[in-house]
Amino acid sequence: MNNVQRSVLSFALIACLLLIVGLFQSWSLMLSILNLCLISSVMALGVNIQWGYAGLFNVGTMGFAALGGVAAVLVSKGPVPEAWAVGGWNLIIAAFLFMLTVTLAIITYRRIKRGTLRLLVLSGTIILGIFATRYFSDPAIADIEAVNPALTGYLGGIGLPILFSWIVGGVFAAGAAWVIGKIALGLRSDYLAIATLGISEIIIAILKNEDWLTRGVKNVAGLPRPVPYEIDLQKSDWFINLTEWLNSNSLYGLSSIEREDLLSSSVTEFSGIYVKLCYTGLFAAVLVIILTMSVMALNSPWGRMMRAIRDNETSAAAMGKNITGRHLQVFIIGSAVIGIAGAMLTTLDGQLTPGTYNPLRFTFLIWVMVIVGGSGNNLGSVLGGFLIWLTWIEAEPVGVWLIDGATGWLGGTNPIRLHLMDAAQHMRLFMMGLVLLFVMRFNPGGILPEVTKVGKLSN
Amino acid sequence: MTDIMNATVLLSNFVIIPVLAYGSQLALGALGVTLVYGILRFANFAHGDLMAFGTMITILVTWWLQSIGVSFGPLPTALLALPVAIVFTIAMALFTDRAVYRFYRRKRSTPAIFVIASIGVMFVLNGIVRFIIGPNDQQFADGERFIIKARSFKHMTGLNEGLAFKVSQGLTIGIVFVLVISLFWFLQNTRTGKAMRAYSDNEDLALLSGIDPEKVVMVTWIITAALATIAGTLYGLDKSFKPFTYFQLLLPFFAAAIVGGIGKPVGAIIGGFVVAFSEISITYAYKKFLKYLVPENWAPEGLVQFLSTDYKFAVSFLILVLVLLIRPMGILKGRVI
Numbered sequence: 001m002n003n004v005q006r007s008v009l010s011f012a013l014i015a016c017l018l019l020i021v022g023l024f025q026s027w028s029l030m031l032s033i034l035n036l037c038l039i040s041s042v043m044a045l046g047v048n049i050q051w052g053y054a055g056l057f058n059v060g061t062m063g064f065a066a067l068g069g070v071a072a073v074l075v076s077k078g079p080v081p082e083a084w085a086v087g088g089w090n091l092i093i094a095a096f097l098f099m100l101t102v103t104l105a106i107i108t109y110r111r112i113k114r115g116t117l118r119l120l121v122l123s124g125t126i127i128l129g130i131f132a133t134r135y136f137s138d139p140a141i142a143d144i145e146a147v148n149p150a151l152t153g154y155l156g157g158i159g160l161p162i163l164f165s166w167i168v169g170g171v172f173a174a175g176a177a178w179v180i181g182k183i184a185l186g187l188r189s190d191y192l193a194i195a196t197l198g199i200s201e202i203i204i205a206i207l208k209n210e211d212w213l214t215r216g217v218k219n220v221a222g223l224p225r226p227v228p229y230e231i232d233l234q235k236s237d238w239f240i241n242l243t244e245w246l247n248s249n250s251l252y253g254l255s256s257i258e259r260e261d262l263l264s265s266s267v268t269e270f271s272g273i274y275v276k277l278c279y280t281g282l283f284a285a286v287l288v289i290i291l292t293m294s295v296m297a298l299n300s301p302w303g304r305m306m307r308a309i310r311d312n313e314t315s316a317a318a319m320g321k322n323i324t325g326r327h328l329q330v331f332i333i334g335s336a337v338i339g340i341a342g343a344m345l346t347t348l349d350g351q352l353t354p355g356t357y358n359p360l361r362f363t364f365l366i367w368v369m370v371i372v373g374g375s376g377n378n379l380g381s382v383l384g385g386f387l388i389w390l391t392w393i394e395a396e397p398v399g400v401w402l403i404d405g406a407t408g409w410l411g412g413t414n415p416i417r418l419h420l421m422d423a424a425q426h427m428r429l430f431m432m433g434l435v436l437l438f439v440m441r442f443n444p445g446g447i448l449p450e451v452t453k454v455g456k457l458s459n
Numbered sequence: 460m461t462d463i464m465n466a467t468v469l470l471s472n473f474v475i476i477p478v479l480a481y482g483s484q485l486a487l488g489a490l491g492v493t494l495v496y497g498i499l500r501f502a503n504f505a506h507g508d509l510m511a512f513g514t515m516i517t518i519l520v521t522w523w524l525q526s527i528g529v530s531f532g533p534l535p536t537a538l539l540a541l542p543v544a545i546v547f548t549i550a551m552a553l554f555t556d557r558a559v560y561r562f563y564r565r566k567r568s569t570p571a572i573f574v575i576a577s578i579g580v581m582f583v584l585n586g587i588v589r590f591i592i593g594p595n596d597q598q599f600a601d602g603e604r605f606i607i608k609a610r611s612f613k614h615m616t617g618l619n620e621g622l623a624f625k626v627s628q629g630l631t632i633g634i635v636f637v638l639v640i641s642l643f644w645f646l647q648n649t650r651t652g653k654a655m656r657a658y659s660d661n662e663d664l665a666l667l668s669g670i671d672p673e674k675v676v677m678v679t680w681i682i683t684a685a686l687a688t689i690a691g692t693l694y695g696l697d698k699s700f701k702p703f704t705y706f707q708l709l710l711p712f713f714a715a716a717i718v719g720g721i722g723k724p725v726g727a728i729i730g731g732f733v734v735a736f737s738e739i740s741i742t743y744a745y746k747k748f749l750k751y752l753v754p755e756n757w758a759p760e761g762l763v764q765f766l767s768t769d770y771k772f773a774v775s776f777l778i779l780v781l782v783l784l785i786r787p788m789g790i791l792k793g794r795v796i
Binding site: 188423429432433436 | 501502504559562569570571572573574575576578579580581582583584585586587589590591593594703706707709710713714717767769770772773775776777779780783
């Protein structure tokens with residue numbers, strides 16, 4: 001079976017699975033799953049750009065996704081003028097001092113030769129800088145967080161449409177990736193993994209604690225939507241007419257009261273589905289754009305160079321390629337894609353909840369998607385995103401259903417049965433691990449393996 | 460004078476004793492990570508979950524012992540359950556090696572492939588633990604709680620500040636001390652230990668000298684699993700058992716192993732204490748401590764805390780970055796990265 005047949009077959013399978021969910025559970029649930037599948041696919045594409053193209057082992061996906069979430073808050077929420085008034089200047093001075101410290105530290109590090117003198121000057125600069133920064137930032141933060149803490153207590157954002165945050169999220173993640181890459185790239189692959197894992201934990205820790213920025217664990221809820229609200233839809237005439245037209249078959253021949261009832265309930269139901277469909281359209285558009293760009297990049301001379309570097313760094317360096325520079329570049333691009341996906345996710349949720357970022361779900365699950373889908377193959381990552389997210393979500397109801405069936409003979413109140421029913425949701429972790437291990441062992445290329453074109457000369 | 464005594468006791472109570480206990484737990488975990496790194500040459504992401512698995516078995520056996528009325532006097536019953544748990548965990552570790560890692564070892568795969576495989580093992584172990592015991596906090600400490608109680612210490616010395624020394628802390632420090640000494644004796648003096656060090660130093664040379672690699676790997680897993688179970692149980696007795704916390708301990712373990720010099724057992728121990736000391740001393744609020752030492756009108760207004768306690772894991776990573784930048788081989792010249 002070649003890759004084209006495989007792709008068609010696997011995507012047809014996913015379509016069937018989604019149909020089954022729609023028919024047997026509900027269409028609304030199917031669309032929720034589909035939306036998250038699309039976002040997961042974008043994240044998986046980001047990881048694939050780093051790992052599949054260039055062999056960079058980044059397990060900090062969670063951190064970049066969270067930065068995208070921050071962008072969603074900072075772009076879409078309106079500013080809090082009181083907070084700016086009480087703490088704005090102090091905070092700006094603190095930020096300036098912080099930058100100054102970093103710049104001075106870098107200059108010291110570069111200008112003075114290695115030795116005791118450098119160590120002394122460097123530590124002196126950093127310690128002085130920290131005290132100076134905190135002298136301004138501590139009161140600023142206290143003042144800002146004291147402004148109506150139950151509702152705001154943070155600086156707010158700039159109040160633009162939330163769609164802009166998708167781009168800003170990418171920029172935030174790219175900026176962080178630049179800093180991280182400068183520090184950590186060039187480490188051995190598994191060290192890079194440890195370093196990025198740590199950085200992502202730090203980003204989450206900052207989000208949880210810096211209340212002035214994103215309200216910390218108090219969460220920012222009620223982000224404005226890029227799509228209509230259900231309530232507005234239910235009141236607008238065109239939407240009611242549309243629902244009436246769609247349901248004209250079942251509405252036909254009913255008495256006027258029954259007709260009113262059925263129509264209003266279908267309008268309520270359809271408004272939810274309509275909103276989700278709007279999201280699906282937006283996410284699918286982003287996915288198609290990023291996928292197209294990724295495919296084009298991979299097939300370009302740049303993509304060939306990346307793969308050459310991945311497969312043999314020494315020989316690529318001998319051909320005059322700047323390994324560190326290319327690595328930094330691909331690290332930034334991949335992280336930006338993850339940041340965009342993170343902003344999309346927060347947009348869909350309508351809120352930023354730093355407490356829910358968990359490396360198992362936001363980092364390692366994405367890795368399972370990439371490996372299972374086929375590392376190095378963009379379409380494979382999309383496929384992995386769909387397949388793994390579907391499995392991850394549906395493992396719980398299916399697990400409960402299986403255990404219910406298998407232990408039915410034990411009777412309704414049997415403690416073992418109750419424990420198993422309760423614990424069925426954790427089987428999905430177990431399943432994910434098994435899927436990952438089996439694919440790695442018996443099908444290391446993934447479902448859609450990387451396509452390596454054979455050049456004319458070697459034929 | 461009393462003020463200085465009070466300040467010392469305060470610091471011992473909130474910094475020094477916790478650092479000793481936590482540092483010992485980290486040292487045991489980091490030893491496991493560093494041994495696997497030295498012999499099998501990959502960073503084992505499943506180590507935290509192996510620890511959780513071992514601790515879970517300890518807890519289950521402890522519950523069973525408690526239900527039939529067995530106890531260990533003033534010491535926690537978990538110590539009686541520990542040997543059983545170690546056996547199970549060793550079996551699990553050997554099974555994962557046989558089922559997963561051996562294949563890649565024979566293929567001589569790159570470290571990245573090993574790490575991804577260990578992520579798979581991590582998921583599986585995590586799933587098993589949550590499936591059997593659930594994702595919630597479990598307390599399983601019993602017996603006496605304190606060696607020295609804060610109140611009786613105050614009574615004894617007449618100081619303002621109390622010093623509490625928990626049984627779990629005493630046990631941790633004692634057990635880790637004995638374990639580390641026997642581990643080093645094993646590595647330095649026995650034939651197998653020497654074979655392990657030779658294999659870690661230079662694989663090909665060791666193979667030429669007739670060292671059986673499978674045996675070395677097996678012994679490594681046995682030691683790692685035993686250390687992980689003990690570390691997990693001691694951590695659980697000292698704090699509490701929660702699968703997710705154990706997974707998160709991975710970061711300080713890696714930090715400790717790398718700070719000390721990865722692949723070097725002594726380094727892992729030094730690293731464990733360095734990380735524990737930095738985590739606790741940077742997130743401790745020194746307000747009360749300074750109040751005792753400085754004249755009254757100098758007393759600080761704020762908490763005098765460098766970072767909030769939620770940044771604990773961030774601290775271990777900051778140390779990691781610093782070490783990677785300044786001395787990439789770690790304190791004790793481990794493998795070059």
